Amino acid sequence: MLSRVNAINWNRLEDEKDLEVWNRLTSNFWLPEKIPLSNDVPSWQTLTAAEKQLTIRVFTGLTLLDTIQGSVGAPTLMKSARTPHEEAVYTNIAFMESVHARSYSSIFSTLCSTREVDDAFRWSEENPLLQKKANLILERYDADDVMKQQIASVFLESFLFYSGFYLPMHWSSHAKLTNTADLIRLIIRDEAVHGYYIGYKFQQRYQEASAERQEEIKAFAFDLMFELYENEVRYTQSLYDEVGLTEDVKKFLHYNANKALMNLGFEPLFPKSTTDVDATIMAALSPGADENHDFFSGSGSSYVIGKAVATEDEDWAF
Amino acid sequence: MTQIVYFSTKSGNTRRLVEKLQRDAKRIPFESGEPLPVTTEPYVLIFPTYGGGEVKGAVPKPVIHFLNDERNRRHLRGVVGAGNTNFGTAYCLGAHIVARKCQVPLLHCFELLGTPEDVAILHQELDRV
Ligand SMILES: Cc1cc2nc3c(=O)[nH]c(=O)nc-3n(C[C@H](O)[C@H](O)[C@H](O)COP(=O)(O)O)c2cc1C
Ligand SMILES: [Fe+2]
Numbered sequence: 001m002l003s004r005v006n007a008i009n010w011n012r013l014e015d016e017k018d019l020e021v022w023n024r025l026t027s028n029f030w031l032p033e034k035i036p037l038s039n040d041v042p043s044w045q046t047l048t049a050a051e052k053q054l055t056i057r058v059f060t061g062l063t064l065l066d067t068i069q070g071s072v073g074a075p076t077l078m079k080s081a082r083t084p085h086e087e088a089v090y091t092n093i094a095f096m097e098s099v100h101a102r103s104y105s106s107i108f109s110t111l112c113s114t115r116e117v118d119d120a121f122r123w124s125e126e127n128p129l130l131q132k133k134a135n136l137i138l139e140r141y142d143a144d145d146v147m148k149q150q151i152a153s154v155f156l157e158s159f160l161f162y163s164g165f166y167l168p169m170h171w172s173s174h175a176k177l178t179n180t181a182d183l184i185r186l187i188i189r190d191e192a193v194h195g196y197y198i199g200y201k202f203q204q205r206y207q208e209a210s211a212e213r214q215e216e217i218k219a220f221a222f223d224l225m226f227e228l229y230e231n232e233v234r235y236t237q238s239l240y241d242e243v244g245l246t247e248d249v250k251k252f253l254h255y256n257a258n259k260a261l262m263n264l265g266f267e268p269l270f271p272k273s274t275t276d277v278d279a280t281i282m283a284a285l286s287p288g289a290d291e292n293h294d295f296f297s298g299s300g301s302s303y304v305i306g307k308a309v310a311t312e313d314e315d316w317a318f
Numbered sequence: 319m320t321q322i323v324y325f326s327t328k329s330g331n332t333r334r335l336v337e338k339l340q341r342d343a344k345r346i347p348f349e350s351g352e353p354l355p356v357t358t359e360p361y362v363l364i365f366p367t368y369g370g371g372e373v374k375g376a377v378p379k380p381v382i383h384f385l386n387d388e389r390n391r392r393h394l395r396g397v398v399g400a401g402n403t404n405f406g407t408a409y410c411l412g413a414h415i416v417a418r419k420c421q422v423p424l425l426h427c428f429e430l431l432g433t434p435e436d437v438a439i440l441h442q443e444l445d446r447v
């Protein structure tokens with residue numbers, strides 16, 4: 001007998017989050033062509049050879065993670081999706097990861113020479129710390145335990161990228177490579193929704209599990225976090241010692257490790273004294289993070305938001 | 319004591335932060351069709367931003383509908399934003415919008431489940447308003 005095949009019906013939802021996240025991801029769709037990267041060429045010329053090499057290596061490392069998530073991570077999660085809508089969200093995530101990976105090559109072709117880029121890709125294939133980070137995740141994707149796959153996936157989306165994301169935020173805070181930073185901010189926004197959604201699907205399964213199973217899973221999550229963290233610290237040192245940024249990048253790692261754990265529903269691990277990232281980096285990431293920041297006057301994107309507030313939502317009745 | 323009114327979707331991050339405060343709190347339901355609370359005393363409003371980086375959708379619809387009731391605007395004393403700094407300039411934008419529209423202070427912003435420091439700050443702010 002043939003098994004029955006079902007067509008996806010978006011008008012019958014089992015979980016409204018699927019549609020909400022689908023709508024958000026599709027309306028946030030973007031391509032690197034949207035960003036005028038070539039405006040960064042003069043600024044790129046001001047970087048030293050070592051700074052250029054660091055930047056290309058960092059972006060190559062990010063490319064590797066996006067490649068894994070697009071071709072293995074999201075397709076793995078698709079197999080255990082509980083609703084056709086959840087499956088569809090993962091197809092979107094998979095595609096956006098490919099857009100992210102593609103974007104780094106757009107940055108390279110705009111700013112760098114072919115030789116510099118070829119060298120960096122070779123470096124990424126030979127660098128033991130980067131390869132270890134990739135393999136720690138891939139091993140969990142390979143093992144047949146859905147919750148463990150989801151945990152590894154949230155750690156990739158919400159933790160492992162951040163040793164890399166730090167650098168364009170650093171350049172941006174020095175008014176360098178600001179268009180590249182705009183592109184990276186689009187990626188950072190996408191990763192937030194990815195980490196949130198996979199973490200949400202994880203928490204549904206976790207809630208249903210027995211107390212023993214919950215204990216096993218929680219221990220697995222913290223063990224994996226420690227293992228990844230240790231490797232991230234060494235990766236960070238190998239890249240950033242030369243430019244004297246390692247200590248602040250580590251704070252950024254702690255800050256984001258906490259957020260990755262929170263996406264899984266676990267309480268943050270690193271205390272505040274170890275997560276106080278340099279204020280200029282936080283401002284480059286999120287100019288509104290300071291409560292005293294006035295969204296509604298000033299310049300740049302916050303000004304645009306200020307003007308838009310008047311027309312923002314038809315539901316307001318006052 | 320100042321009451322808390324909060325909104326949280328099915329992911330429940332904001333709900334868990336509010337539970338950690340262990341104070342009197344009312345939830346704005348997220349299913350449409352359920353009756354919205356009507357306040358009779360001063361309160362602080364806690365809710366997440368959901369615009370995905372945009373202005374549109376930043377304030378969740380149930381929060382808008384709740385505030386469309388004049389009685390709920392009259393008792394509002396302050397706003398607390400939940401969000402994620404990954405959304406850049408739109409971090410807790412919904413809370414900024416409501417604070418400005420209703421002319422009340424934005425007391426604090428926190429990310430996801432909040433940290434122990436966020437909980438301490440919120441206790442301080444709630445005792446103060
Ligand atoms: C689709 C989507 C859009 C979001 N948009 C924003 C945003 O524009 N600004 C922000 O600060 N946080 C944003 N967030 C983060 C949420 O506010 C955050 O995850 C919050 O903890 C959710 O609260 P809840 O679980 O109580 O619903 C968004 C999250 C999602 C899933
Ligand atoms: Fe990505």
Ligand SMILES: [Fe+2]
Pocket residue numbers: 069093097157190191194195
């Ligand atoms: Fe992602």
